Amino acid sequence: MKNGEKLVIVGCSGSGGPAAMLAKKLMPEVDITVIRKEEFFIVR
Amino acid sequence: MAGLATGQSIVVADKMLESAGIKVVQDEVTKVDPVNKTVTVAEGRVFSYDKLFLATGASAIMPPIEGKDLAGVMTLRGLPDAEKIKSYIAERNAVNIVFIGAGFISMEVASLLVENMERKLNVSIVEFMNRPLPLMLDKDMADVVQAYLEEKGLKIFTGEKAEKIVGNGKVDGVLLGSGKKLDADLVFINVGARANVELAEQIGLEMGRFGIKVNKYQETSNPDILAGGDCVEKINFITKKPTPGRLRGPAVMQGRLAAKRLAGYDIEFPGVLDAGGCKMFDMTVSATGFSEERAAEEGFQSVCATVDSRSKHVMIPGMKPWKIKLIFDKKTRKLIGGQIVSHAVAPAKEIDAVTAFILAGKTIEELTTFTCACNPDISSEPSAEPITVAAEQALQKLKL
Numbered sequence A: 001m002k003n004g005e006k007l008v009i010v011g012c013s014g015s016g017g018p019a020a021m022l023a024k025k026l027m028p029e030v031d032i033t034v035i036r037k038e039e040f041f042i043v044r
Numbered sequence B: 001m002a003g004l005a006t007g008q009s010i011v012v013a014d015k016m017l018e019s020a021g022i023k024v025v026q027d028e029v030t031k032v033d034p035v036n037k038t039v040t041v042a043e044g045r046v047f048s049y050d051k052l053f054l055a056t057g058a059s060a061i062m063p064p065i066e067g068k069d070l071a072g073v074m075t076l077r078g079l080p081d082a083e084k085i086k087s088y089i090a091e092r093n094a095v096n097i098v099f100i101g102a103g104f105i106s107m108e109v110a111s112l113l114v115e116n117m118e119r120k121l122n123v124s125i126v127e128f129m130n131r132p133l134p135l136m137l138d139k140d141m142a143d144v145v146q147a148y149l150e151e152k153g154l155k156i157f158t159g160e161k162a163e164k165i166v167g168n169g170k171v172d173g174v175l176l177g178s179g180k181k182l183d184a185d186l187v188f189i190n191v192g193a194r195a196n197v198e199l200a201e202q203i204g205l206e207m208g209r210f211g212i213k214v215n216k217y218q219e220t221s222n223p224d225i226l227a228g229g230d231c232v233e234k235i236n237f238i239t240k241k242p243t244p245g246r247l248r249g250p251a252v253m254q255g256r257l258a259a260k261r262l263a264g265y266d267i268e269f270p271g272v273l274d275a276g277g278c279k280m281f282d283m284t285v286s287a288t289g290f291s292e293e294r295a296a297e298e299g300f301q302s303v304c305a306t307v308d309s310r311s312k313h314v315m316i317p318g319m320k321p322w323k324i325k326l327i328f329d330k331k332t333r334k335l336i337g338g339q340i341v342s343h344a345v346a347p348a349k350e351i352d353a354v355t356a357f358i359l360a361g362k363t364i365e366e367l368t369t370f371t372c373a374c375n376p377d378i379s380s381e382p383s384a385e386p387i388t389v390a391a392e393q394a395l396q397k398l399k400l
């Protein structure tokens, strides 16, 4: 992805959370939004 | 569920994501427009994307059993469910608890409840197959687990079907196929999960039998949409056939792989082996690859070996026994599965070595020379190192 592009992630538990964290680390200039429906993401 | 950790302490904190510079929105995505590349949430906001990653997970299956809508019939997926179950048990002073399905979630929750409740519970587990943990263990290994759990007070009914949940407004029992009736203040159903694919279907993404179809880079049939975790269909590493593979390891790795793909890496996901673990009281079970039974179903002729070992050298106080079963493909002599039943936690993680050997295509002969890190306090004597001993036994069996 190029700098300034937008990544949207739906769900933030097992897969979405790690995807968001690593994507930000590898592509700091990409605009990342995580959307999840629950109040909390369980860590399991 | 056990009350050993607070709800807050086991969730991914928004703060962690936000302090990394990630925006967090708490809402349900109700629509994806793949042409204009936008997602819409329930309260109406619209977010545009260049790339979308779907990680919508799975939901517990509620089988079409009569009585499933009675108060006190529950499933467990996330923290809110766990809290609901706990408060139901406390408010109703529930004593008789029936689990339907003896998979790892039922077995862990059942043992945690018995271990952590002050009052004595009457816990029954009903399983259609002939053993507990049927997706992880063969009967010979599961028998050891069943005997241990029965000693701890769990009642395990194998080869039994829950025909009907009975009660008047709220549950008071479960009728089994054999005609037996189990008293129940709470029924906990754990018979599997189904991928959450509503959004993917709405977008028109290609679907597989077990979820969204993705390639080895987590890309879906839409080049701007990737997906990972429980909502996607996995590929079994050994057979290369589609499989559900709904476990946390693949979910995390697929999420991170998708991030790498978006950053320009070409790393492929190797497929899954369904490696997993389960702790019940002081017994830990772990498994990877195929069981002997599953190997046969997949058309493999297998050669198996089961070895008893110990967590420490025999003279060290606190030594605990453990057992490993390895399954090899007779034709290629390659390792294709392993199961561990252990009275100490640490040996159960030796399953990761088994996974690594399967991924590396190791054969019986190669494993006969495997040497472990050895120390009186942390391992068996090298002569009792069970992976090597199991490989030697398999070698002998092939000669016969």
Ligand SMILES: Cc1cc2nc3c(=O)[nH]c(=O)nc-3n(C[C@H](O)[C@H](O)[C@H](O)COP(=O)(O)OP(=O)(O)OC[C@H]3O[C@@H](n4cnc5c(N)ncnc54)[C@H](O)[C@@H]3O)c2cc1C
Residues within 6 Å of the ligand: A010, A011, A012, A013, A014, A015, A016, A035, A036, A037, A038, A041, A044, B027, B028, B029, B030, B055, B056, B057, B058, B076, B077, B078, B105, B196, B199, B228, B229, B230, B231, B246, B247, B248, B249, B251, B276, B277
């Ligand atoms: C009780 C229990 C115990 C488990 N224990 C283990 C274990 O010991 N080891 C193991 O390997 N696996 C375990 N698992 C399985 C493991 O939790 C899952 O494989 C893993 O969480 C999958 O991660 P995921 O991100 O794909 O899905 P999930 O963790 O289910 O996350 C999906 C998220 O997406 C959100 N979402 C879905 N649709 C939308 C939408 N339209 N809009 C916004 N958000 C949405 C959901 O609310 C959810 O938060 C366990 C599962 C359960 C239920």
